[in-house]
Every structure is written in C-alpha cells, then in structure tokens.
Amino acid sequence: MHLVIVTPFPPRVTGIGQYGYHLSRALARSGAFRRITLLTEQAPHRPPRERWEGLTVERLWRRDGVAVGGQIALRLRRLRPDLVWYNLGASVFGRTPQANLSGLLSPLLGRLAGLVSVVTLHEIAELADLRALDVPGGPLVRLGARLLTRLTTRADVVCVTLRRHADWLAARYPDLPVVHIPHGTFDTPRWLAETEGPELLIFATFAPFKGLELLLTAFRQLRLRHPRLRLTVAGAEHPRFPGYLRRVRRAFGDLPGVRWLGYVPEADLRHLFARATLVVLPYTAATGASSVLYRAATWGRAFVVSDLPELRATVEEAGLQAAFFRCGDRESLVATLDALLAAPELRTAQARHNYRVVAAHLTVEATCRAYLGAFRRALILRHGVGALVPT
Incomplete structure (x- = not known):
C-alpha cells in the first residue's frame, strides 16, 4: 500500500511541520505501508528528492507560490497512491492568502481525481480571533475563513487535535466523518530532575500574539523578588512577522538575566527544557493545540498558561494540569509565576501528574495507531469492508 503525505517539513521550523516530521517517521516505522512518499516545499541546499527514515521526500512547491494546489494535484495524479494524508494549517503554504488558498485547494482537487484522503486540521480559522492573530484580508477575512473550512474538509475523513473542534465540525457538517486524535508528544517521555537556579522558558514560533513582551515585563517585575531568576527565549520567528524578534530584543536589551537563543535544533530541545524550572505560554491568541x-x-x-479556549482545551481534554492566568494580564501572570517559583512541591505535583498521563496515553506510537485507524476508516468508507487497509 502506497501512502502519500502532504505536509510542511524541516528545515522550516513550524509546529505543524514538526508534527508532520514526527508522525511521518512513526508511520514509516510502523511497517503498515509498502511505500511512503512525502510531498513538501522546496528548501535551500536540499535536493528535490531524497530518502529519509525509510520514506521518499519530494520537495515539490515553492513557498508563497500561487500554483501550489495544482502542483500537488498533478503530482498525486502521477503517483496514484492508495491514500493521501494532508497535514494542514491555515498558513502552511506561505504568507499570502493567495498562496494558502491555492495550497488548501489540494484536498478538493485530489478528491475530484478519485483519491482517498485524510486531512488533519490543526486549526479552524472560523473559531480563531483573527484580529488578535493579525491575519491579513481586511473585511473579507471572515468570508475567507469560512471558505478555508469548506476547502479543507473535502476529504473522506477529517482529523482534529482538539475535541472542541471535532464537536464544532460535527455540528456544522453532520455527514462529515470526524476523528479526534489528541496532539500527543513527539519524544520518548523521560523525567528530568530540576537543575539549580530558577529559570523560565518560553519556546515558540514568535509573533506578536505569543505574548513575549508581556512575559518580559512580568519577568522584570519578578526579578525584584527573585534576583537569581533567569529567562530563556527560544525559537524562530513566525514567517509572517520578519524582524519581530529583533525589535523586541532591542526594546528589552538592557534587561538582565535574559538568554536569547533563537532557533534551537530538535536534538537540543531536551537540554533546553532540562534547564527550565517553569515553561510559560503567555499567548494572547491561539488557533489550536499546543505541542509545547x-x-x-x-x-x-x-x-503556566494563558487562559485561552484552545489552551484550556489542550490541557483539560488530555487530562493534564496547568496553572492558568488571565489572558493578557501582567499582574495575574506575575502572581501565578511567583506562587509556583515559591512552591517546588506544587511544581512537582503538576509535573508528575502530566508526565504519567503523557507516558501512559499520549506517546507518538499511540498517535500513530490512531492515524492508522483513521486511514482504515477512510479506505472502508470509500471501498467497502473488503478494502485493503493498513495494519
């Protein structure tokens, strides 16, 4: 059985790209497919075609190109796979509405070509605070959000990482087969003891709505009570906001105790988290589940997490625990961080609970098995109970 995966992919650093990277590798290791081809965007200094972890990576389209959907559809017609998995978000094909509209047409074009398809929607634009996210499009942006939902649900099965998204889609499209697959972890769970010295970590793809400036002002206030406290700022810029990190660093460059790391390679992430006492998500807007x-x-x-609907859903649906603060409220953030910095027993209780939940139910292997179930469902819906399905 031949599976084609359409996804953003490293070296570009995005949450959805990392999801595609880890799940593609897990699917290749599962042995369920005779052949796996991964279609992704072109990248500097990378060949157009290469073998990786038992699958073939084809770097097909140019980011921000307006013909992406046609390129994907044409390649799929030539490959004629048994199944296509699209790993998608609203802005995975570029910075412009035209590029993303073109790319997000590909599930519909594949369906018209008779291909069996499964789409993973990491975000539903209609449910997001588009103004807080600074989404381009002016007065037509809401219409565009509805159009994106229609285009990306043209599949045999749609997967989402939040139950609230599954419930919303089921109410909007009663005949659409929707599967909720919790985001889960990418890495093998390993309990890391706290290191000496208190340290906060923010790890993100940075944009104005990630709350970095809010955290920096809170950190300045916290240093008065915790003079040894450090803050690590790690992660690349969001492609829609070039220069954002440079401007923030210039504004807060005189603040002591801050480490600015920029992009951190996948292999170094465990060490990055090992240094942290607390991980902070001070976002002022969010679109889906958080891998962080x-x-x-x-x-x-x-x-410590901003009390946004998507982040609260990520925590509660998975049975995790978090310390929430009022979204955008510096004093609430300071008080919540201060309380946990002063109470190691509270930090440990939360962390141990979450570690046990992830290790038991939310590993990448468990996520892979859930996708194999979704793939089987799509094939049976299209071809009947006698269909050849991955096992």
Whole structure:
C-alpha cells in the first residue's frame, strides 16, 4: 500500500511541520505501508528528492507560490497512491492568502481525481480571533475563513487535535466523518530532575500574539523578588512577522538575566527544557493545540498558561494540569509565576501528574495507531469492508 503525505517539513521550523516530521517517521516505522512518499516545499541546499527514515521526500512547491494546489494535484495524479494524508494549517503554504488558498485547494482537487484522503486540521480559522492573530484580508477575512473550512474538509475523513473542534465540525457538517486524535508528544517521555537556579522558558514560533513582551515585563517585575531568576527565549520567528524578534530584543536589551537563543535544533530541545524550572505560554491568541505543553509534560516540567479556549482545551481534554492566568494580564501572570517559583512541591505535583498521563496515553506510537485507524476508516468508507487497509 502506497501512502502519500502532504505536509510542511524541516528545515522550516513550524509546529505543524514538526508534527508532520514526527508522525511521518512513526508511520514509516510502523511497517503498515509498502511505500511512503512525502510531498513538501522546496528548501535551500536540499535536493528535490531524497530518502529519509525509510520514506521518499519530494520537495515539490515553492513557498508563497500561487500554483501550489495544482502542483500537488498533478503530482498525486502521477503517483496514484492508495491514500493521501494532508497535514494542514491555515498558513502552511506561505504568507499570502493567495498562496494558502491555492495550497488548501489540494484536498478538493485530489478528491475530484478519485483519491482517498485524510486531512488533519490543526486549526479552524472560523473559531480563531483573527484580529488578535493579525491575519491579513481586511473585511473579507471572515468570508475567507469560512471558505478555508469548506476547502479543507473535502476529504473522506477529517482529523482534529482538539475535541472542541471535532464537536464544532460535527455540528456544522453532520455527514462529515470526524476523528479526534489528541496532539500527543513527539519524544520518548523521560523525567528530568530540576537543575539549580530558577529559570523560565518560553519556546515558540514568535509573533506578536505569543505574548513575549508581556512575559518580559512580568519577568522584570519578578526579578525584584527573585534576583537569581533567569529567562530563556527560544525559537524562530513566525514567517509572517520578519524582524519581530529583533525589535523586541532591542526594546528589552538592557534587561538582565535574559538568554536569547533563537532557533534551537530538535536534538537540543531536551537540554533546553532540562534547564527550565517553569515553561510559560503567555499567548494572547491561539488557533489550536499546543505541542509545547506536551513537550514540557514529556520531560517533567510544570507550565503556566494563558487562559485561552484552545489552551484550556489542550490541557483539560488530555487530562493534564496547568496553572492558568488571565489572558493578557501582567499582574495575574506575575502572581501565578511567583506562587509556583515559591512552591517546588506544587511544581512537582503538576509535573508528575502530566508526565504519567503523557507516558501512559499520549506517546507518538499511540498517535500513530490512531492515524492508522483513521486511514482504515477512510479506505472502508470509500471501498467497502473488503478494502485493503493498513495494519
């Protein structure tokens, strides 16, 4: 059986790309497919075609190109796979609405070509605070959000990482087969003991809505009570906001105790989280489940989280625990961080609970098995109970 995966993929650093990277590798290791081809965007200094972890990576389209959907559809017609998995978000194909509209047409074009398809939607634009996310499009942005939902649900089965998204889609499209697959962790769970010296970590793809400036002002206030406290700022910029990190660093460059790391390679992430006492998600807007929460839980780190619907859903649906603060409220953030910095027993209790939950139910192997179930369902819906299905 031949599976084609359409996904963003390293070296570009995105949450959805990391999800595609880890799940593709897990699917290749599962032995369920005779052949796996991964279609992704072109990258500097990378060949157009290469073997990786038992599958073939084809770097097909150019980011921000307006013909992406046609390129994907044409390649799929030539490959004629048994199944296509699209790993998608609203902005995975570029910075412009035109590029993303083109790319997000590909599930519909594949369906018209008779291909069996499964789509993973990491975000539903209609449910997001588009103004807080600074989404381009002016007065037509809401219409565009509805159009994106229609386009990306043209599949045999749609997977989402939040139960609230599954419930919303089921109410909007009663005949659409929807599967909730919790985001889960990418890494093998390992309990890491706290290191000496208190340290906060923010790890993100940085944009104005990630709350970095809010955290920096809170950190300045916390240093008055915790003079040894450090803050590590790790992660690359969001492609829609070039220069954002440079401007923030210039504004807060005189603040002592801050480490600015920029992009951190996948291989160094465990060490990055090992240094942290608390992981902070001070976001002022969010579109879906957070992989950072799962990484923190995987390595035994407690987290402080903005009380946004998507982040609360990530925590509660998975049975995790978090310390929430009022979104955008500096004093609430300071008080919540201060309380956990002063109470190691509270940090440890939260971290141990989350570690046990992730290790028991939310590993990448468990996520892979859930996808194999979704793939089987799509094939049976299209071809009947006698269909050849991955096992």
